Amino acid sequence: MTEGNSAEDRLKREQEIALYLEQHPEFFENHQDLLDKLRLQHKVYGSVSLVERQILGLRNKAEKLQTQLNTLIDNAHSNGDLLNKCAELFVAMISSHSTQEMIDRLLEHLRDNFELDNVQLWLFDDSGTLHHVNYSDIQMIRQLTDQHFIQNDPICGRVTESISQLFGGDHELESYSIIPLGENSRVGIIALGSKDVDLFTADMGTLFLRLIGDVTEACLDKQES
Template sequence: MTSDAQVIDEQAVAEYLRDHRDFFAHNLWLLPDLYLPHEAGGAISLVERQVAMLRAQNETLKTQLEELLAVARENDRLNTQLHQLTLLLMECRGLEGLMTLITSRLRRDYSADVAALHLMAPPRDESLAGRDEFVRDLAALREPFQHLLSTGRPFCGRLREEQRALLFGEQADAVGSGVVLPLGKEGGIGLLAIGSGDTHRFVPGGDVVFLTRMAQVIAAALGPHLRLTEA
């Protein structure tokens, strides 16, 4: 039978124990006589319940620690890749070599199937103007990527058919997911695209901070070789 007086007494006991956390330390004789319902039936002692709770908490903390360590290892790997790419870009003197290095390196580092560079600014070396990397129809490329260019934020995920065709040409149908990086302010230098046949390889919510830094490094390497429009 539960009465108002009993409820009040239970509340008072609970508050007392909360305010006197060392109560059982001074009354150890009570512990063996205290039992709590168990999910599997029967009863367990208070000490057993505390041990079970601590084990559960320990498993949760262990899982969280493993997740943090995995993130730290991935961040370390990405930073190492970016550092190595930066060194290679610094060593590369000509635009032709830079363009080849960028696409080949990103295919390797990202285990991607295709990487494509689309430059919207003409080269200072006019002999390179005929290369496929230089965009002929700027409006046609800009229109499907207006939001990306205006925000300057990298894109990760599945691309629309029109976008895939513009970025990857004949290989568009084989691309299930991709990353698109705007290079320079509002994409003034161009776009860099990485594609994979795996639809789950690049998903929304990728490491945008890392991708933004990589885009900045690549843009800084390409800029001196291009005729950029002054803001």
């Protein structure tokens, strides 16, 4: 009982001291000698003074901030490159004089400028006769790929045996993206495949993929009208 009370008393005193120091931040300015005697344990440097501990803490924060800044800069450069590639693609598509020319430019730019290993365009048109286009319907694509949630949002991930059928059974592909064309994929899909397992991941941002899908749909509608 005595030990319990002692521990409780010690905890109470520590709380009172902490509260006092919080309310009187100038305390150590008036007791510099005490500040110099304070030692704190550091997991790397062992026993250090309070000032040294603060400097080490600030240094760690600075290193973390620098790492975050470098990541932001790298992302900005990467996004800038993607934006430029998308702009070149869209100009080529919009300036096309026919649907066939637009599709050829779309596939060519995606393969070459975006360095993709396999690009397939699937359109849901029973009477379609365009070259370099696969024709089917959304239900068949869902059954073919086991992807039952192809609607409005691009899908990214690892290539499976069923997904590889979108790419003519290309078993060298490691990652893929499916870009829906139109609401609920009413027009079709673009399938992008890469041998790089990390190019398309389930948690990646899909802003540029959405943009490619929207522009492709608009160009297809324009050519049909």
